[in-house]
Amino acid sequence: MDGAGRPTMDGAGRLLPSIARGAVAALITVVVLGWIFHLMVVPTDSAAPAGIYAIRKIPSPLSLARGDPAPGERAASEAPQRGDLVVACLPPPIAQWGRARGYLAGGGCSGGAEPVVKWLGALPGDTVGIFQSFVAVNGLRYPNSQTAPMDSHRRRLPHVAWGVREVSSGEVWLFGFNNPRSWDSRYFGPVPSTDVNGVLAPVVTW
Numbered sequence: 001m002d003g004a005g006r007p008t009m010d011g012a013g014r015l016l017p018s019i020a021r022g023a024v025a026a027l028i029t030v031v032v033l034g035w036i037f038h039l040m041v042v043p044t045d046s047a048a049p050a051g052i053y054a055i056r057k058i059p060s061p062l063s064l065a066r067g068d069p070a071p072g073e074r075a076a077s078e079a080p081q082r083g084d085l086v087v088a089c090l091p092p093p094i095a096q097w098g099r100a101r102g103y104l105a106g107g108g109c110s111g112g113a114e115p116v117v118k119w120l121g122a123l124p125g126d127t128v129g130i131f132q133s134f135v136a137v138n139g140l141r142y143p144n145s146q147t148a149p150m151d152s153h154r155r156r157l158p159h160v161a162w163g164v165r166e167v168s169s170g171e172v173w174l175f176g177f178n179n180p181r182s183w184d185s186r187y188f189g190p191v192p193s194t195d196v197n198g199v200l201a202p203v204v205t206w
Contacts, residue, residue: 046176051205055198118174129164
């Protein structure tokens with residue numbers, strides 16, 4: 001301390017390693033607790049508020065289809081439902097394009113990208129309408145669901161063809177209407193239902 005009671009440079013220099021060690025310890029604690037209690041930190045708010053979410057893992061590859069599950073398949077009550085917040089890996093070509101554009105960070109999904117957290121918007125047998133000013137599922141229009149022509153860097157943003165289509169067996173549509181900058185199925189279309197890995201429930205959000 002100097003005469004005024006302020007930390008000297010030497011004191012600050014000694015303090016920095018302690019702060020760094022504390023930050024590393026906190027990070028390790030978050031990772032370990034997340035692994036033990038199946039928690040996931042969601043830093044973006046594209047589909048839901050950022051925060052810490054509990055993950056209900058899907059123990060086997062999910063195949064969503066019309067009708068009741070066949071013998072030996074997971075019960076319908078265990079499967080993700082329309083409106084659930086889910087974590088999913090995108091198909092490698094889509095994920096690699098998203099990484100090249102800077103929409104996705106690196107991660108453990110096939111193609112080297114991070115998983116996405118999106119709202120499970122449409123299931124097999126549903127109808128999805130994609131238009132410039134709105135998205136509709138089974139005829140229900142969703143607010144704040146317009147399709148952006150360009151991204152935040154003023155680059156043209158490809159999107160699926162305008163119109164109404166029926167969701168095929170084995171496919172789902174993933175949306176994120178919580179943030180107008182969400183990159184989701186409006187732009188890259190449906191993804192295999194087997195790419196859905198878990199359902200998220202909020203623990204704490206901010």
